[in-house]
Amino acid sequence: MNTRGTFKCELEMLVNGRRQNVTIRSADTLLRVLREHLGLTGAKAGCENGDCGACTVIVNGLPIKSCLMLAVETQGSSIATIEGLQNAPIQQAFIDKFAFQCGFCTPGFIMVCHALVNTQPNADEDLIKEWLQSNICRCTGYEEIREAVRSVMTLE
Structure with a gap:
């Protein structure tokens, strides 16, 4: 504990296949640790x-x-970020189907779609819609995103 009453801890993380050691506050979110x-x-x-x-x-x-996740909760977990996808088919599908506009939400959508394709390769339209409800895009409709997902599913 430091003089301000904040607990610091050492954390070993597996991010994009690489072990990372960081010193963080126990209250740091995974988002803040990844970014900062x-x-x-x-x-x-x-x-x-x-x-x-x-x-x-x-x-x-x-x-x-x-x-929403504390970084300390990831101990022993494997974490993948958009930087770690390395040319996943869903990334090209987003380009081919024009599934983005400003791009701010795109990494989050790509990660959801990548997980969907990998865990539910035979997802029907209802399941695709359900998974996409977890993300918001203010610039475009979701049809292009659904088309990108469907195109990757038909490749397999």
Whole structure:
């Protein structure tokens, strides 16, 4: 504990396949640690209360809103950020289907869609819509995003 009463701790994280050691406050969110300690700025700080999904990353294969998860909760977990996808098919599908406009929400959507394709490769239209409800885009309709997901699912 430091003089301000804030607990600091050492945390070993597995992010994008690489072990990272960071010293953080016990109250730091995963979003803040990724952005401020590791320089991974793809997850965006949008609403910071779990509504918009711009901060979505994948933890142990599932999409997680990193603004709602404490970094210390990730001990022993595998974390993937947009920077770690390395040319995943869904990234090209977003380009091909024009599934973005301003781009602020795009990393979060790509992470949700990547997790959906990997965990539910035969998802029907209702399941796709359900998964996409976790993220908000204020610039475009969701049809192009759904088309991007469907196009990747038909590749497999």
